[in-house]
Amino acid sequence: MQKYRCVVLVLLIFFCACDAPIPEPEPEPIERVPYNTIIETGKFVHQYELEAPAVALPPDVKAVIVPHGGESIAMAAEVIAGLAALDPKTVILIAPNHTKIGPKIATTYAAFSTYDGMVLPQEVKIRSLEGKGLAGIEDALFEDEHSVGILMPLLARYLPGARAVPVIFQKGVPFNTAKRALDTLCDLSDSNTVIVASIDFSHGLSSREEKLRRASMLGCIMAYDAAGVLNLDATYVDAPVVLAALLQLMKDSGCNLEFIAGANSTELLGREVPAATGYMTFAFYAAA
Helix, strand or coil: CHHHHHHHHHHHHHHHHHHCCCCCCCCCCCCCCCCCCEEECCCCCCHHHHCCCCCCCCCCEEEEEECCCHHHHHHHHHHHHHHHHHCCCEEEEEEECCCCCCCCEEECCCEEEECCEEECECHHHHHHHHHCCCCEECHHHHHCCHHHHCCHHHHHHHCCCCEEEEEEECCCCCHHHHHHHHHHHHHCCCCCEEEEEECCECCCECHHHHHHHHHHHHHHHHCCCHHHHHCCCCCCECCHHHHHHHHHHHHHCCEEEEEEEEEEHHHHHCCCCCCECEEEEEEEEECC
């Protein structure tokens, strides 16, 4: 009798186990970290070139313009070093796409490896651009894009811990599309966010011709003339749509503008360069 009771008990346990719901596997977290690509930046800049004294910037800076030419690294470094006083948590890095391939506006979830550590992506803002169809995710475009790669080591050194939103624009991007992308990013931003626009100016000119273009360009920027910028070619600026969208955004936001410095390849290298590039730095800051 005891034997039959044991058999019945075993059967009951078996059938109960079969009827019990099978636990579902844990779903992958939606907010998982998507950066599985690491971009090395050592090829863009030497470690010794990163040292620069900080420029004193106006209070409450919202955006800066810095160059990305190799000989102009010190001009970019002194401005980004100056941003350290603001201690931004997010840097929106907007720049030209020199390859002219891929999406009209591209971004990446990649992390950037630098001499001073990693610059990690700000996933929420990147995902907002991707989700609204305003930018395509193209990691490969950033592996050789010096307008981004040359500045990442500066972010790591002077703004350690800040997350980056790198966005590159092809020259043919419609102004309204570029402006909408910036508006989307700024709608998600707070006082701990700063825009760094990576822009070079006149290309392929003598030093004397560059200085004439620089004076004209300076007047255009100080007037927030976004429409005028859009009509300019590479003898004035390498990223007209990026500059125009930024100027319009800063004008709409009521920001003031401070010119910081200007130079060209000949002046920076100390020797005549037949095809000089022009560089200027600016800071946009909230009106008092």
